[in-house]
Amino acid sequence: MRNLKAVYFKEMKSYFNSPMAYIFLVIFAVITGYFFTRTFFLFNQSDMRSLFNIIPLVYLFFIPAVTMSLIAREKNLGTMEVISTLPLKDLDFVAGKFLAALSLVLAGLLVSMVHFITLTQVGTNIDYGAVFTGYLGLALAGAVYSAVGTFASSLTDNQVVAFIIGIFIVLIFFLMDKMLMFVPVALTGIIQYLSVDYHLSNISRGVIDSRNLIYFASVVGLFLFMTVRMLEIRRWK
Amino acid sequence: MIKVENLTKFYGDVKAVKSINFELNDGEIVGFLGANGAGKSTTLKVMTGFLTPTSGNVYVNDLEIQEHTLEIQKHIGYLPELNPLYSEMRVYDLLEFTGTIRNITGKAFKNSLARVVEQCGLKEVIHRMISECSKGYKQRIGLACAMIHDPNILILDEPVTGLDPNQIVEIRNLIKDLGREKLVLMSSHILQEIQATVNRIIIINKGEIVADGTNEELMSGFIGNTKLTLEIKNAEDETIKTLTEKIPSISLVDTKSHNGSQILQLEYAKDLDPREELFQYAVDSNWVVTEMSPHSVNLESVFRTLTMEDKANA
Numbered sequence: 195m196r197n198l199k200a201v202y203f204k205e206m207k208s209y210f211n212s213p214m215a216y217i218f219l220v221i222f223a224v225i226t227g228y229f230f231t232r233t234f235f236l237f238n239q240s241d242m243r244s245l246f247n248i249i250p251l252v253y254l255f256f257i258p259a260v261t262m263s264l265i266a267r268e269k270n271l272g273t274m275e276v277i278s279t280l281p282l283k284d285l286d287f288v289a290g291k292f293l294a295a296l297s298l299v300l301a302g303l304l305v306s307m308v309h310f311i312t313l314t315q316v317g318t319n320i321d322y323g324a325v326f327t328g329y330l331g332l333a334l335a336g337a338v339y340s341a342v343g344t345f346a347s348s349l350t351d352n353q354v355v356a357f358i359i360g361i362f363i364v365l366i367f368f369l370m371d372k373m374l375m376f377v378p379v380a381l382t383g384i385i386q387y388l389s390v391d392y393h394l395s396n397i398s399r400g401v402i403d404s405r406n407l408i409y410f411a412s413v414v415g416l417f418l419f420m421t422v423r424m425l426e427i428r429r430w431k
Numbered sequence: 432m433i434k435v436e437n438l439t440k441f442y443g444d445v446k447a448v449k450s451i452n453f454e455l456n457d458g459e460i461v462g463f464l465g466a467n468g469a470g471k472s473t474t475l476k477v478m479t480g481f482l483t484p485t486s487g488n489v490y491v492n493d494l495e496i497q498e499h500t501l502e503i504q505k506h507i508g509y510l511p512e513l514n515p516l517y518s519e520m521r522v523y524d525l526l527e528f529t530g531t532i533r534n535i536t537g538k539a540f541k542n543s544l545a546r547v548v549e550q551c552g553l554k555e556v557i558h559r560m561i562s563e564c565s566k567g568y569k570q571r572i573g574l575a576c577a578m579i580h581d582p583n584i585l586i587l588d589e590p591v592t593g594l595d596p597n598q599i600v601e602i603r604n605l606i607k608d609l610g611r612e613k614l615v616l617m618s619s620h621i622l623q624e625i626q627a628t629v630n631r632i633i634i635i636n637k638g639e640i641v642a643d644g645t646n647e648e649l650m651s652g653f654i655g656n657t658k659l660t661l662e663i664k665n666a667e668d669e670t671i672k673t674l675t676e677k678i679p680s681i682s683l684v685d686t687k688s689h690n691g692s693q694i695l696q697l698e699y700a701k702d703l704d705p706r707e708e709l710f711q712y713a714v715d716s717n718w719v720v721t722e723m724s725p726h727s728v729n730l731e732s733v734f735r736t737l738t739m740e741d742k743a744n745a
Contacts, residue, residue: 271518272513273516273517275481280533
């Protein structure tokens with residue numbers, strides 16, 4: 195736990211010591227702000243739905259960008275050699291990195307809550323429950339994509355390659371339930387269960403089902419586990 | 432104590448290290464010497480648990496490295512080749528991070544920090560970004576990270592590359608100091624460096640150990656010739672030619688003319704010393720001797736011979 199915390203804080207410092215975190219937060223705020231105010235003024239509609247719909251799309255590019263450096267950069271710099279020769283378990287290392295990336299994603303969500311505050315000032319009939327579950331769903335989807343990105347970053351020592359692989363895998367999870375019509379009927383159930391959007395929309399609707407929570411937890415677990423295995427494989431090269 | 436047993440490491444089809452054996456004891460400063468690509472770094476990487484050996488074992492304090500990697504890593508301080516560092520971190524933060532992973536926090540960390548800052552001379556840069564530090568400082572920051580937990584075993588891969596002569600002397604003295612109580616293994620491809628710092632040398636060539644012993648042992652086991660440079664004036668070609676006839680133990684390797692002087696390169700067997708006869712001959716031939724300097728066999732020629740012989744066999 196001590197080691198995990200040390201890795202986490204090191205990573206957070208490196209996000210905030212470089213322009214990375216600030217660029218991420220500012221662009222995230224601009225994009226979400228645009229989509230919130232668009233419906234706000236055009237349709238005189240004050241709800242969070244369009245915001246919640248656009249954030250998964252923003253995730254698609256932003257999370258792989260946040261995670262691409264996590265492990266690929268350590269490999270590229272050679273600091274992986276220092277890390278691997280410290281008495282540090284691979285799992286602590288990977289989990290610390292993952293949580294740092296997730297924290298940055300959650301900070302982005304926190305920034306977008308500005309719009310929620312606007313809403314409470316001018317809106318009527320606000321469904322607080324839906325806003326809460328909407329954010330919960332986005333946080334969980336963010337966790338899945340961050341885990342995917344962490345895994346992609348462990349595959350290569352090139353950050354750009356890690357970014358592209360990350361987008362590719364995230365895109366698969368994102369598109370899965372939009373492709374259901376092309377899939378044999380027998381498989382639709384499975385594909386739908388595997389898709390992030392399916393679970394995200396369930397939660398956003400206000401239903402917190404243990405099946406959805408288990409799904410998110412197990413996908414995160416799977417990708418972090420695979421990342422740890424990737425680090426072990428490197429020793430044998 | 433470190434014991435390396437039949438260590439072999441393949442990179443794909445390339446055999447980087449071929450079944451090497453050696454033992455290192457506490458209080459020893461050992462130099463690991465070899466040309467680039469000889470397998471030095473690979474061996475060190477296996478010893479620190481970064482790479483897994485293809486076959487063979489490494490024991491550190493009687494623990495096998497594959498089974499007890501984390502336990503062993505607690506006792507080792509390692510400075511990798513090229514000294515990779517996080518450029519976006521501050522020196523203090525990096526030392527704190529390394530300390531935390533090494534379970535040194537709070538007051539213990541303060542004490543350790545004061546010690547390594549003193550030993551490595553980091554006082555001026557402690558709050559600077561690593562990217563803003565000079566190469567010499569970076570090297571010392573890497574060394575400080577390797578020493579923050581006061582390890583019993585220090586493994587340094589090319590610790591003095593990129594340092595200026597003053598810094599080299601400082602680091603050399605530091606390593607010598609540390610080597611009084613600890614086991615220090617340093618690698619280098621620079622002979623002078625190894626010679627000046629360590630008391631035992633292991634020479635590795637093409638993945639095999641070709642020599643292992645103290646400086647003196649390596650040189651005494653090596654039969655070679657002493658070279659002698661003789662610079663003379665007022666010498667006739669005739670007298671130079673008859674020199675080797677008069678003193679048969681000397682052979683003439685090379686003659687050069689320079690500013691009216693003749694520079695002769697002579698060689699004779701190591702256990703002979705024909706300098707008196709040579710001087711007498713010079714007087715007889717009316718030479719004016721301006722320089723006479725013998726160069727005994729040095730480690731460099733030992734190293735060259737050992738690594739060249741292997742090339743000839745291969």
